[in-house]
Amino acid sequence: MRLLVCAAVLMSAMSAQADEGATAKENSCQAQSDIVAKAVEMRRSGKREGRVKRTLAKDASIAEEFQPAVPLLVGWVYTLPKADLKLEPGAAYLTTCLEQ
Template structure:
């Protein structure tokens, strides 16, 4: 019985590790979109133009499966975050929040 518990825990830990790695990769891709939107805002690119640029499929920071989320993320960066918040690395904060989900 003493042997069974550590083996069971090790088995579940091994099966969860790939899922956690996948989640971290997904969260990083989303954080990259946030960082790109922040950079465009700091460069004073208008919100509409930022959405167009990032949704074009040519922006390396935006994976194809996240193109539909771009308008929402850009809206959050442009209309919710204050200019001083942009200096606090919102991409990293987004990543940390995402990983905890």
């Protein structure tokens, strides 16, 4: 009986921890996909890669913890063919990130 109670408590704690981890992952993926979406929009409007990096580095809506990812994500957006920008890379990035 004692073993069953311990197992139930352990399973409950693991489930809560998994939920917290999933929420953190969802928040992280969403923040990164928002950066991608902003970079795509700026690229569509004709902004150059360097300017987009500088602009997003100063963007107050991007949390400080995601600032190091800005140059990498913007660089990735600028490797995409222009035709792919119509396919909403931000949403595709979010889906792929959540699946990992």
